Amino acid sequence: MKRGKVTMNDVAQLAGVSTMTVSNVINDRVRVSPEARERVLAAIRESGYQINAAARSLRSGRSGVIGLAVPQVNNAYFAMFAEMVIEEAQRRGYHIAVEQTGAAAVGEAAAVAKSRRLQLDGLILSLANAEADAPVLPLTDQSPPIVVLGERDPAGRFDHVTVANEVGTAAATAHLLDRGCKRVAVVTGGNLDRLTMLTRRYNGYRTALEEHGIRPDPRLRFVVDSPTREGARITGRRIADSGLGVDGVVAFNDMVAMGVIRGLHDRGVSVPDGIRVIGFDGLPESEVFIPSLSTVAPDHRWKAAKAVELILSRIDDPAAPPREFTAPFAIVERESTA
Numbered sequence: 001m002k003r004g005k006v007t008m009n010d011v012a013q014l015a016g017v018s019t020m021t022v023s024n025v026i027n028d029r030v031r032v033s034p035e036a037r038e039r040v041l042a043a044i045r046e047s048g049y050q051i052n053a054a055a056r057s058l059r060s061g062r063s064g065v066i067g068l069a070v071p072q073v074n075n076a077y078f079a080m081f082a083e084m085v086i087e088e089a090q091r092r093g094y095h096i097a098v099e100q101t102g103a104a105a106v107g108e109a110a111a112v113a114k115s116r117r118l119q120l121d122g123l124i125l126s127l128a129n130a131e132a133d134a135p136v137l138p139l140t141d142q143s144p145p146i147v148v149l150g151e152r153d154p155a156g157r158f159d160h161v162t163v164a165n166e167v168g169t170a171a172a173t174a175h176l177l178d179r180g181c182k183r184v185a186v187v188t189g190g191n192l193d194r195l196t197m198l199t200r201r202y203n204g205y206r207t208a209l210e211e212h213g214i215r216p217d218p219r220l221r222f223v224v225d226s227p228t229r230e231g232a233r234i235t236g237r238r239i240a241d242s243g244l245g246v247d248g249v250v251a252f253n254d255m256v257a258m259g260v261i262r263g264l265h266d267r268g269v270s271v272p273d274g275i276r277v278i279g280f281d282g283l284p285e286s287e288v289f290i291p292s293l294s295t296v297a298p299d300h301r302w303k304a305a306k307a308v309e310l311i312l313s314r315i316d317d318p319a320a321p322p323r324e325f326t327a328p329f330a331i332v333e334r335e336s337t338a
Contacts, residue, residue, distance in 0.1 A: 236263020
């Protein structure tokens with residue numbers, strides 16, 4: 001690539017397409033084949049071409065900014081996911097404004113209202129509130145397009161991206177059973193009366209046991225007092241002290257799994273020699289933890305790309321029927337279940 005300012009024509013030559021195709025990809029004006037779009041985006045990344053978001057906004061009447069509302073910005077999972085959404089949006093010439101909802105219905109409603117007030121082009125909203133009778137999101141004709149993440153999709157009104165909570169946890173449980181575990185415990189949250197991420201993951205655990213001809217033992221369900229690493233550490237001690245012969249643990253996320261391992265270590269129980277442990281989420285930290293943590297790893301980059309793709313598509317066609325997608329996943333086996 002030549003020195004100096006990179007132009008749209010330079011990107012077109014590098015991608016082997018017309019300048020008009022590059023313009024269409026940048027401005028999302030007309031349908032472009034996935035192959036051509038990917039070549040253009042790759043050429044933009046390689047060349048360092050800077051999209052003029054201000055000029056595009058003047059032409060399109062859009063702000064060039066998409067909101068991302070998550071329960072907690074200091075949570076390792078949401079911090080990782082936010083970074084991926086930001087990167088994906090930047091590749092498509094958009095900026096991301098991050099908002100924290102506090103995992104509460106009032107925070108989710110406030111994020112929708114703020115996105116309308118700030119005239120954002122769209123909102124990617126992670127709905128953490130589990131209450132079926134939660135307040136209805138404050139939607140008006142001026143509300144931006146919304147893509148929902150998580151388990152709750154109010155009345156099926158929005159494009160929805162989720163992870164394979166039930167199937168993934170069933171696979172994690174089967175992973176332990178296939179390695180000879182006979183007494184597999186599950187670490188969950190307290191309230192399983194409503195359809196939430198916790199409920200789905202617990203149901204996946206039960207499904208795997210039943211498919212292996214094992215009747216679930218309610219005594220092997222351990223509830224964390226608080227969904228923190230220290231709360232999980234206390235739960236790990238309780239598992240070690242239980243006298244129930246636990247030889248495997250499925251934790252509802254990686255952070256909890258790491259806390260459980262620390263609690264088991266406090267009681268002199270070795271992982272994996274004494275008890276095998278597997279988590280869920282595929283956090284980068286799980287790979288460097290000691291012992292390295294086996295985990296259900298959803299394809300978070302796929303999820304981020306799909307969320308951005310859907311919100312841009314919804315911006316272009318607000319009347320299209322809502323769609324739902326589930327991110328693929330893999331069981332990553334590491335030292336904690338070796």
